[in-house]
Amino acid sequence: MNKLQTASLSILGATLTLAQAFSTGGFATRTSALPQPVQTAAELAIARPDTVGEPETVLLNKIIAKVDNYYVLKSDLEEALQSYAANGQPAPQKCQLLESLVINKMMLAKAEIDSVVVEDKQIDSQLDSRMSYMVQQYGSEKNIIEQFGKSLEMLKGEVRVQVRDQMLTRKMQETITQKTKVTPRDVLKFYNTIPKDSLPYMPAEVEVGQIVRYAVVTKAQKETLRQRLLALRDSVLHGADFAVLAKANSEDVGSGEKGGDLGYAKRGMMVAPFEGAALKLKPGEMSDIVESDFGFHLIQLIETRGAEYHARHILLRPEYNRLEVTEPTRFLDSLRNLIQLDSLKFEKAAKDFSEDKATADAGGLLRDAQSGSSRMAMDGTMDYAMFSILDTMTVGKITPVLPYRSDDGKTGVRILYYKTKIAPHTADYKLDFEKLQNIVLQNKKNKAIDEWFRKSVGDVYITVDPEYTSCRIFGTTQTTGAQASN
Numbered sequence: 001m002n003k004l005q006t007a008s009l010s011i012l013g014a015t016l017t018l019a020q021a022f023s024t025g026g027f028a029t030r031t032s033a034l035p036q037p038v039q040t041a042a043e044l045a046i047a048r049p050d051t052v053g054e055p056e057t058v059l060l061n062k063i064i065a066k067v068d069n070y071y072v073l074k075s076d077l078e079e080a081l082q083s084y085a086a087n088g089q090p091a092p093q094k095c096q097l098l099e100s101l102v103i104n105k106m107m108l109a110k111a112e113i114d115s116v117v118v119e120d121k122q123i124d125s126q127l128d129s130r131m132s133y134m135v136q137q138y139g140s141e142k143n144i145i146e147q148f149g150k151s152l153e154m155l156k157g158e159v160r161v162q163v164r165d166q167m168l169t170r171k172m173q174e175t176i177t178q179k180t181k182v183t184p185r186d187v188l189k190f191y192n193t194i195p196k197d198s199l200p201y202m203p204a205e206v207e208v209g210q211i212v213r214y215a216v217v218t219k220a221q222k223e224t225l226r227q228r229l230l231a232l233r234d235s236v237l238h239g240a241d242f243a244v245l246a247k248a249n250s251e252d253v254g255s256g257e258k259g260g261d262l263g264y265a266k267r268g269m270m271v272a273p274f275e276g277a278a279l280k281l282k283p284g285e286m287s288d289i290v291e292s293d294f295g296f297h298l299i300q301l302i303e304t305r306g307a308e309y310h311a312r313h314i315l316l317r318p319e320y321n322r323l324e325v326t327e328p329t330r331f332l333d334s335l336r337n338l339i340q341l342d343s344l345k346f347e348k349a350a351k352d353f354s355e356d357k358a359t360a361d362a363g364g365l366l367r368d369a370q371s372g373s374s375r376m377a378m379d380g381t382m383d384y385a386m387f388s389i390l391d392t393m394t395v396g397k398i399t400p401v402l403p404y405r406s407d408d409g410k411t412g413v414r415i416l417y418y419k420t421k422i423a424p425h426t427a428d429y430k431l432d433f434e435k436l437q438n439i440v441l442q443n444k445k446n447k448a449i450d451e452w453f454r455k456s457v458g459d460v461y462i463t464v465d466p467e468y469t470s471c472r473i474f475g476t477t478q479t480t481g482a483q484a485s486n
Contacts, residue, residue, distance in 0.1 A: 064465040065098065065473075067105035068112075076101055095471035102462065102473055103453065107172040108165055109460045116175060118167045121263050126163050128254030131156060135253075176452045177445040182437055190440050191429045199427040205375040206390060207420035209346055209364035212356035212404055213332055214412035215323030225296045225316045229289050232314055233298055236286060242300050245314060251295065252315040260300075260312035267307060274299065278311045325403075328413050332401045336415050339398060346398070346417045356406070356414075364417065373434050375422065386416075393418045 065072035077098060084091035091097070111117075131152075138144045141152055148155055232249060236242050243259025250256035267275065274297055277287040281301035290297040295317035302310040335353060338344040350364030359366060365374045376382060378390065389399060397418050404414040422431065429436065464473055 062465075064468060065102050065105070066461075066463045067102060068109040068460050070105040070108050072098070072101045072105055095468065095473075098464075098468060098471055099473050102464075104165075104169050106453070106456070106460055106462070107169045110456055111168050111172050113459060116168065116172055118164065118171055121265065121269070123160065123164050123167060124254060124263065126167060127156065127160050130159055130163065132253065173445075173449065177448050180441065180444045180448055182441045182444060184433075186440050186444075187433060187436050188429065190443075191436055194427075202422075202425050202427055202432065204378045204424050205422040206378045206418070207374050208366050208376065208386070208390065209350060209417040209419055210356065210359060210366060210414050211332060211335065211346075211350045211354040211364055211417075212359075212406075212412055212414040213328035213353075214355050214406075214410050215325045216327050217318045218324055221318050221323075222291075222296075225318065226289050228316055229296055229298045229314065233286055233289075236300075242286070242312065242314075246312060249316070250314045251317045252313070255312065256315075260314055261302075262311055262313065264305060264308045264310050274313070278309060281311075323411050325411070325413055329401050332413055332415050336398055336401070339417075346419075355412070365419070371435065371438060375420075375434070378421075389416060390418060395419070395421050 062074040063071050064074050064077065077094065080097050080101065081091050081094075092100075134144055135141060138147060144155065145152055228249075232240075232245050235245060243261070246256055246260030247258075250260050252260070255262050262270075265275075267279075269275075270278070271292045271294065273290050273292040277290045277297075278299050278301055281287060281299070283301055283303045285301055287297070287299040290299060295315050298314045300312050302312060304310070331353075335344070335349055339346050339349055347363030350360055354360040354364055356364075362374070366376065367374055368376045378387065389402075393399070395418050399416040401413050401415055404412045406412065425431065427436075462473070464471070
């Protein structure tokens with residue numbers, strides 16, 4: 001058995017499911033050490049808020065490796081080890097982790113050489129998501145400032161650098177592996193190399209569908225938001241600064257802090273109602289009140305540049321916890337009755353009527369967040385509320401109408417369909433084809449990345465601190481003293 005197969009089997013045997021094992025990135029040779037993006041101290045504090053301010057989180061910023069103009073600090077290595085511990089994962093050896101960090105820096109350096117970029121708008125969107133998560137964890141922006149002892153802008157600046165590097169590294173990986181394909185023959189060949197007595201035992205898995213209807217915004221609530229925006233529009237027309245009003249009133253946290261500035265956008269990037277209104281404006285002009293899926297907007301066009309436009313807005317949203325769910329509940333109750341009478345198939349009903357766009361096109365099927373598979377392990381990794389519901393149901397049944405809240409905070413109701421249950425079993429080629437395919441694909445991607453490293457290592461200048469002279473970075477013992485600072 002070769003090294004690749006041995007590594008794959010060791011991970012397969014140590015995890016509950018092949019899909020979970022695949023998500024850890026552990027199915028390959030040396031380059032499988034490529035880590036998930038290493039967390040910053042701020043993000044570690046989110047995962048382990050009880051450690052904020054403790055002495056062990058204060059790390060010396062000694063440079064231990066340099067790749068062109070990118071540095072690996074000793075604190076990076078220690079934080080990477082902490083992130084594994086915080087996520088309950090066994091940490092790799094320091095040398096292996098150092099090589100992974102050097103590889104990430106090499107990707108950043110090569111991205112610079114090859115002019116691979118990530119747009120600022122994408123970075124800002126990801127940053128906004130992370131900052132929103134922090135607000136949820138700590139309760140308010142004020143609590144975050146007090147907890148970390150620094151301004152929100154300083155904290156965002158630190159996290160933004162990391163977000164940008166993570167996204168750029170990911171884009172480089174995608175660029176390198178974009179032509180990687182897997183055939184059924186590849187999957188069967190891999191499966192046949194695994195000794196039958198080494199195949200892992202798989203837990204029960206389920207397929208679940210949902211049909212979602214969101215709460216209705218009443219006419220009175222819409223009118224209240226319109227009147228508030230009209231008053232703000234009138235203030236701008238009488239000399240008030242749009243940016244100042246956006247900062248004080250907009251409920252789009254990300255752009256609100258920047259005076260509503262959304263940066264340059266290409267056609268098709270924004271939702272249709274917003275873009276349609278923005279493109280009708282001349283620089284400096286304001287729109288009428290615009291309604292979209294996100295709420296109600298007041299838009300001001302700043303300038304255009306070729307096929308791009310630069311706008312800012314003030315966004316007001318309904319109070320979702322006060323929205324009316326009587327009509328959505330009645331609608332889903334009627335739909336459920338039709339499905340139970342076999343007058344309508346659940347999959348068609350989901351495609352035609354579900355307002356959750358992420359699942360509607362797939363006939364309502366929910367997907368595992370890690371593997372992307374429609375089969376979800378029915379164990380401790382499943383959301384407890386979902387587990388509790390399914391545990392009382394039989395396959396083929398549909399729940400009564402249940403309260404629902406989307407990941408982006410929308411309030412609504414849904415019905416769940418218990419479509420399939422796969423009993424616990426030894427890993428099987430046909431039953432677990434999708435997971436095996438993912439493993440083989442990841443192995444091929446890792447091999448492609450490994451070959452890319454070997455070809456590209458000469459394009460960058462790498463030095464490693466003598467303290468780590470025993471580490472065989474890229475399979476060599478050659479290390480040059482890197483600069484160090486305290």
